[in-house]
Amino acid sequence: MPSSRGEVEFFRAEVSRWSRANLRDFPWRRVSDPYVVLVTEKLLQQTDFGHVRKVWHEFFRKFPAVSDLASASEEEIASVLKPLGLWRQRAKQLKALANELIAKYGGEVPRRYEDLRALPGVGDYVARATLVFAFGIPTYLLDVNTRKVVQRFFFHPREASDREVIEVLELALPADPEECKIFNWGLIDFSALVCSRKPKCAKCPLARSCSYRLAQSRS
DSSP states (O other): OOOOOHHHHHHHHHHHHHHHHHHOOEEEEGOOHHHHHHHHHHHHTOOOOHHHHHHHHHHHHHHHHHHHHHSHHHHHHHHHHHSOOOOHHHHHHHHHHHHHHHHHHTTTOSSSSSHHHTSSTTOOOHHHHHHHHOOOOOOOOOOOHHHHIIIIIITSSOOOOOOHHHHHHHHOOOOOOHHHHHHHHHHHHHHHHSSSSSSOGGOOOTTGGOOOHHHHOOO
């Protein structure tokens, strides 16, 4: 665990402040339709943001509602997804997801974590991202990006467990739904733009208290 609540508060404040000034502009960040959010998060899995941007408008033009996706053939869905790779696998998963939403929820996206998690192909991250970005329900998002930032700032050089990273994220999470969105998007973008593979510590607002930065300065 971090050594003090003050560290967590500093982390939250600086990430949130950086986020309000530096968030990347993606079209899916301007919508809150649960169907669009859920499917977008599925498209973003193991895929570069730029590739998803290439197909995003066309995908939702052709399949603007759950019913459109459920009634489409896998071949129709795959034809739109080709730029993403693994398009046949993705098409099959999205078709199964749409069919389940129609059959079990009348075409609506459920707003309970347990129900989202039980949908075909929906893991922990996609379920929680849907809660945050579609329904405004504050929760943490754990992926390689958020883990990396928390690991470097609080735990370096020791490798933290997922449970330890989640505990930090839960403490740092803003309670306000809109602030929670900004914080979660911010962690993702901060990981890509500042705390990257070769971190830009000289430009980092967290640097003065960062375990990784302090270790580098002593080496």
